[in-house]
Amino acid sequence: MVASSAGETRPLRADARRNRERILGAAGAVFAEHGPAASTEQVAERAGVAIGTVFRHFPTKRDLLQAIMKDLLARLTAEATALAADGDPATALFTFFARLVEQSANQKTVIESLTETGTDLPMAGAVGPFRDQIATLLERAQAAGAVRPGVRTDEVMALLAAQCQGALHGGWDADLRGRTLAIVFAGLRHP
Amino acid sequence: MVASSAGETRPLRADARRNRERILGAAGAVFAEHGPAASTEQVAERAGVAIGTVFRHFPTKRDLLQAIMKDLLARLTAEATALAADGDPATALFTFFARLVEQSANQKTVIESLTETGTDLPMAGAVGPFRDQIATLLERAQAAGAVRPGVRTDEVMALLAAQCQGALHGGWDADLRGRTLAIVFAGLRHP
DNA sequence: TATTATCATGAGTGACGACTCAGGTTGTCA
DNA sequence: TGACAACCTGAGTCGTCACTCATGATAATA
Known part of the structure; x- marks a missing residue:
């Protein structure tokens, strides 16, 4: 429950915000390069983050693509x-x-x-x-x-x-x- | 070695020829409907044939798509x-x-x-x-x-x-x- | 009809990918 | 600085899919 619908629950912790940006950047690059079929692992790796972190920010691959x-x-x-x-x-x-x-x-x-x-x-x-x-x-x-x-x-x-x-x-x-x-x-x- | 490159090795057995046609027909329909990402199992099912039969005729999914x-x-x-x-x-x-x-x-x-x-x-x-x-x-x-x-x-x-x-x-x-x-x-x- | 090479069957294998969770880490705030 | 909630980690779960293989069936031929 971080990137979800309800409005502005609470500011993200500094590291969380940083990671979120990294993930978005990595996802943009990876998906642009390999298409939406690219794995979430690839995104995590490119972002320098564990796979679990990606799923914490974007509970679903669909959510990530949407963002x-x-x-x-x-x-x-x-x-x-x-x-x-x-x-x-x-x-x-x-x-x-x-x-x-x-x-x-x-x-x-x-x-x-x-x-x-x-x-x-x-x-x-x-x-x-x-x-x-x-x-x-x-x-x-x-x-x-x-x-x-x-x-x-x-x-x-x-x-x-x-x-x-x-x-x-x-x-x-x-x-x-x-x-x-x-x-x-x-x-x-x-x- | 049935649907492969070398020219006309030997006529297929009657049942084999029949199945080959069925598979091609089913594959055409299934892939047209769900795109090339559809599973080979779906094709087999639609053709009324076991999965192994599909792979006997077309050793690879790519071969099937090619055909x-x-x-x-x-x-x-x-x-x-x-x-x-x-x-x-x-x-x-x-x-x-x-x-x-x-x-x-x-x-x-x-x-x-x-x-x-x-x-x-x-x-x-x-x-x-x-x-x-x-x-x-x-x-x-x-x-x-x-x-x-x-x-x-x-x-x-x-x-x-x-x-x-x-x-x-x-x-x-x-x-x-x-x-x-x-x-x-x-x-x-x-x- | 008997024989046999060809073919069909379908449970099983290995790889991969989305997603989870128990346990360790870190930012934040008093 | 201490305490705790928020966060991160990554091995593991579950499902799917392409592809295999041992066993049984069947068409073709003598």
Whole structure:
């Protein structure tokens, strides 16, 4: 009962907080590298911590994955927000899209979880804000005439997920990634 | 030494041939339903056969997956060939593309293996002919002016795999599937 | 029909992974 | 500094899964 639902029970002890951070960092790296099938032991080892400690902070492997996803979605959302704020709206969406696909080449966990929003996979409710930002980027791009009006947010999310999946599992190199993205972007532009 | 490499050692005994078919059928269904992580036991049960029998015919789970993929790619290639033969070239590629994505909603194994052509996953060399047929469909579509000349076969394969992945893991319904495909097709048409 | 090589059976093996818990350690607070 | 709750440790439990093998069944052939 440390990382669980109820709000702010009590500040963690110093060593506990330190370990929690280490575990999250290690888990991010390990799962990004080997996918969500990587063992909890690997995470513990990478974090320099006993296996029991991992399970103290995250009672279930699912909880651990959830925590990582929450972090990552928050970071992505922030990035999208930044792009929406300053960058030229005509390309902000495309830039963000491309950057995300770029990342997926090294982020097994992310993508695999990102696409399964319908299922009961680790995700919590962090998809909402992410989706909202995509919607914002899309609206502005449409207002600027860079994307055809008929396109909806769920279509963009779907294409995004699909491209990430493809890039990840197919092992696309930067070149192929760029060329497929160009096709998708062309499709978003033209009727 | 039954399903292995060397050519045609000797005809299988009647019961053995029957079981082999049953196992292949069951494996196709089970892996399509639960993905390649499904257990070999499940396959045996579905086939109405003991676990040992499965391993007699396919010494390794990988061998079993390979056999299925070979079958499936052959069938897909045949379908593509048929479309290339009669259908109007301007839409044959799109039709085939859409049909494949359609299928993926229920074909976990297929897609997951289809995208990992670079890795050492179960696949054998059956991708070659499949790819060739895609190339043919693409060329004709380009000749008919339905696809922009610059598009290459690997881009189409990549997009195909990505869409299948997305449709599968994202649980897209027919509507979303249609709308994302429309975007991709538009991208293939326009510069 | 008798013979035999081929095949089927299914309990068993070993490896691995998620998760537990009894006992030792350490931060915190009076 | 002492006392204690919070925390860490890691060997162990339980379940699953790919794969094996000794034993029994059966199709093919003479």
